[in-house]
Amino acid sequence: MKARSAILHTMGAKAPYAVSKPLKIEEIELEAPGEGEVLVEVRASGLCHSDLSVINGNRPRPVPMAIGHESAGIVREVGQGVRDFAPGDHVVMVFVPSCGDCAPCVDARPALCEPGAVANGKGTLLSGERRIKLNGEYINHHIGVSAFSDYVVVSRRSLVKIEKDLPFEIAALFGCAVLTGVGAVINTAKATPGSTVAVIGLGGIGLNSILAADTIGASRIVAIDILDDKLELAKSLGATDAFNALSDRVVERIKEATKGGVDFVLETAGSVKALELAYNITKRGGTTVTAGLAHPSHNLSIQQVSLVAEERTIKGSYIGSCVPKRDVPKYIELYKRGKLPVEKLMSGTIGFDKLNEAFDVLDSGHTMRQVLLPHA
Ligand SMILES: [Zn+2]
Ligand SMILES: [Zn+2]
Numbered sequence: 001m002k003a004r005s006a007i008l009h010t011m012g013a014k015a016p017y018a019v020s021k022p023l024k025i026e027e028i029e030l031e032a033p034g035e036g037e038v039l040v041e042v043r044a045s046g047l048c049h050s051d052l053s054v055i056n057g058n059r060p061r062p063v064p065m066a067i068g069h070e071s072a073g074i075v076r077e078v079g080q081g082v083r084d085f086a087p088g089d090h091v092v093m094v095f096v097p098s099c100g101d102c103a104p105c106v107d108a109r110p111a112l113c114e115p116g117a118v119a120n121g122k123g124t125l126l127s128g129e130r131r132i133k134l135n136g137e138y139i140n141h142h143i144g145v146s147a148f149s150d151y152v153v154v155s156r157r158s159l160v161k162i163e164k165d166l167p168f169e170i171a172a173l174f175g176c177a178v179l180t181g182v183g184a185v186i187n188t189a190k191a192t193p194g195s196t197v198a199v200i201g202l203g204g205i206g207l208n209s210i211l212a213a214d215t216i217g218a219s220r221i222v223a224i225d226i227l228d229d230k231l232e233l234a235k236s237l238g239a240t241d242a243f244n245a246l247s248d249r250v251v252e253r254i255k256e257a258t259k260g261g262v263d264f265v266l267e268t269a270g271s272v273k274a275l276e277l278a279y280n281i282t283k284r285g286g287t288t289v290t291a292g293l294a295h296p297s298h299n300l301s302i303q304q305v306s307l308v309a310e311e312r313t314i315k316g317s318y319i320g321s322c323v324p325k326r327d328v329p330k331y332i333e334l335y336k337r338g339k340l341p342v343e344k345l346m347s348g349t350i351g352f353d354k355l356n357e358a359f360d361v362l363d364s365g366h367t368m369r370q371v372l373l374p375h376a
Helices: 049-055 114-122 168-175 177-188 204-215 228-236 250-257 272-281 304-309 324-336 352-364
Strands: 002-008 023-030 037-046 070-078 090-093 132-134 137-141 151-155 159-162 196-200 220-225 241-244 262-267 282-290 313-316 346-350 369-372
Touching (some): 002 352, 037 168, 177 262, 220 228, 228 241, 241 250, 250 272, 272 282
Parallel strands (some): 196 220, 220 241, 262 282, 282 313
Antiparallel strands (some): 002 023, 090 159, 132 137
């Protein structure tokens, strides 16, 4: 069938993207879903910082590629052997397909699925196949999703079924920002009620971490960013303290405010400076979690003895260490009870015509979640 999709032909475009226009909206030929695959009508797709990292080349992926990875939609057709989804089902897409059989999958760590990582690296679906053609040639899928499209073919292993009463623009956020931000607090950090939590970097993921810290009953929630408007926003979402990372004596002031440091510190900015700050404000015996994607050439330097003498822990968190089939429905229930008010993180919706400009807005940092409605 014919479909419409945002295609990235080359990485490394310079801002402003409204001028360089790295994404071209093109007509593609979508093949029918193969065995274990599903045709989904995309209803809403969030714009995430890691899309921008592919566009500007910080996170290299094979091009040309149909880009986007945070999405929700409706199943329209299922391929051979698909019994767990049927036409009409509402689904959230998850950007690492999990095979269910490899060692990490068996160990309940599907974010680390080995065949999933191979497929994502190559730009194929989990089957190893590509289903998108542009001008008669196969092009790459973006981490098994390719969300900035009106229709997509994905592996059933990239999907989680959801109830039909959730608006799609909210549902989409559960595929990346919510899973990553909330999961980092609950699954990776395992932050406990009454503990102190700090979040560095208040984008879509960091703000979800703030909501999660409030939900689990953290006693102090420290928000840290370099933009003052983000700090104000974090306070309105439950942060008890806010610090500009560039302000004087920031480490000392945070340590004073938290009586010696923070129990669980989450870094979501994807920069070495942010992770150093995160480590420096973590309490003795505390845990530092990094969920931001830094450039592959960047290395962290820390005082080795502090890990031993202060029993410190540093952990990485990918997709919030989530099991999507378990955690997406759980977090949606929390949302419905008003415990995870992710609708407060929506900045607005756009059509394909505003997609390049929307990445300028994302790049400025002065936004939360912009959502593409591909049928608008
Ligand atoms: Zn994302
Ligand atoms: Zn696996």
